[in-house]
Amino acid sequence: MTTARQRQFLFGQIGWTLGGVGILASVESLTLEYAFIVSFVGLVVITALTTPIHTTVEWRTRLRWPLLVGTVVFVALVGLRTFGKFIRSL
Amino acid sequence: MPRRIVAGGRPHDWFGPRYPARVFGVLGLALVGGGLVISQFDTLLFVWGGTALFVAFLLSFVMTGTTVSSAVATDIYTTMARNVQQPRPATDHEYVPDSGGVTLVAGDREFDPTGEQLLRAHDGLTTAETIGTQLSVLVDVLVNDLELAARATATTDDESATVTVTGSRIGTTELFDHPVASVIGVGLAHGLGVPVTVETSREDGNLVVVANLTTSE
Numbered sequence: 001m002t003t004a005r006q007r008q009f010l011f012g013q014i015g016w017t018l019g020g021v022g023i024l025a026s027v028e029s030l031t032l033e034y035a036f037i038v039s040f041v042g043l044v045v046i047t048a049l050t051t052p053i054h055t056t057v058e059w060r061t062r063l064r065w066p067l068l069v070g071t072v073v074f075v076a077l078v079g080l081r082t083f084g085k086f087i088r089s090l
Numbered sequence: 091m092p093r094r095i096v097a098g099g100r101p102h103d104w105f106g107p108r109y110p111a112r113v114f115g116v117l118g119l120a121l122v123g124g125g126l127v128i129s130q131f132d133t134l135l136f137v138w139g140g141t142a143l144f145v146a147f148l149l150s151f152v153m154t155g156t157t158v159s160s161a162v163a164t165d166i167y168t169t170m171a172r173n174v175q176q177p178r179p180a181t182d183h184e185y186v187p188d189s190g191g192v193t194l195v196a197g198d199r200e201f202d203p204t205g206e207q208l209l210r211a212h213d214g215l216t217t218a219e220t221i222g223t224q225l226s227v228l229v230d231v232l233v234n235d236l237e238l239a240a241r242a243t244a245t246t247d248d249e250s251a252t253v254t255v256t257g258s259r260i261g262t263t264e265l266f267d268h269p270v271a272s273v274i275g276v277g278l279a280h281g282l283g284v285p286v287t288v289e290t291s292r293e294d295g296n297l298v299v300v301a302n303l304t305t306s307e
Contacts, residue, residue, distance in 0.1 A: 001110075001155070001156045001157040002110070002149065002153050002157070003153075003157055003237050004237055005234060005237055006153040009153075010145060010148065010149070010153075013144075013145070013148070014141065014145060017141045018138075018141065021134070021137050021138075021141075025134065030133050030134060030137070031133060032133060032136060032137065035133075035137040035140075036140075039141065039144070052230045052234035052235065053230065054226050054227040054229075054230035054231075055212065055227055055230045055231045055234065055235050057234060057235045058211060058235075059152055059153055059154070059155075062151065062152045063152055065151075066144075066147070066148070066152070
């Protein structure tokens with residue numbers, strides 16, 4: 001059971017992800033990597049835009065774990081890509 | 091003859107709107123499984139399945155807790171408020187800070203205010219500099235954390251504050267220690283350390299809470 005604010009967050013996240021995947025698929029560049037990056041950016045943007053200014057909401061503090069894991073994976077992907085380009089350029 | 095009567099807990103209750111995480115979890119597993127079988131659309135099915143599994147994760151580990159419908163909460167509150175006012179109805183409310191809490195003085199009796207419980211998780215409310223900073227926190231808490239109102243606006247000067255609440259989730263037929271007014275009264279009394287008198291009224295379907303600081307002269 002979710003509250004109105006939680007539903008708002010979920011609809012935002014699902015809508016962003018599915019919309020992004022639709023756009024990626026329509027330009028024929030849907031890969032798991034791009035899909036992850038699109039949904040991770042969506043999670044960060046929606047979290048940043050919907051966090052209240054003056055108060056800390058208890059359930060939002062738990063969003064730090066998916067954000068942390070997402071950041072680690074994101075940094076790993078960027079690192080792998082950079083490393084790959086670097087090796088090829090040698 | 092003894093009878094055993096049970097509602098809920100049956101297999102079909104295990105899924106459904108009360109447990110959306112399970113629905114999304116099963117959907118996600120089915121889509122990922124489909125991706126393993128149908129290699130033609132595997133990327134798309136993995137992405138959809140992953141999204142559904144992520145939603146299931148959010149629902150079960152981030153957005154935990156159960157909710158009660160606003161109509162039920164209204165009925166509980168209204169009945170309690172009527173019961174409390176049974177012998178002598180009181181319309182004047184004063185939230186008085188004392189050591190370790192806030193007491194509601196209504197008429198000639200003292201009560202524990204609802205706002206005390208609602209704000210117990212907010213430690214930052216004990217030290218406020220001005221009524222304006224405290225009120226901006228309280229309005230944010232009402233709308234975004236407690237979700238007691240769809241929208242709240244406040245105007246304030248040095249010694250009083252007027253908060254207009256649109257779409258109160260708790261009905262406003264009874265106004266004794268109404269949760270919205272109680273949060274504002276307790277929050278202001280707590281933060282500013284002075285007794286706060288609160289008057290609550292209904293105007294055009296909105297709830298109007300007027301709080302006045304009782305400054306000792």
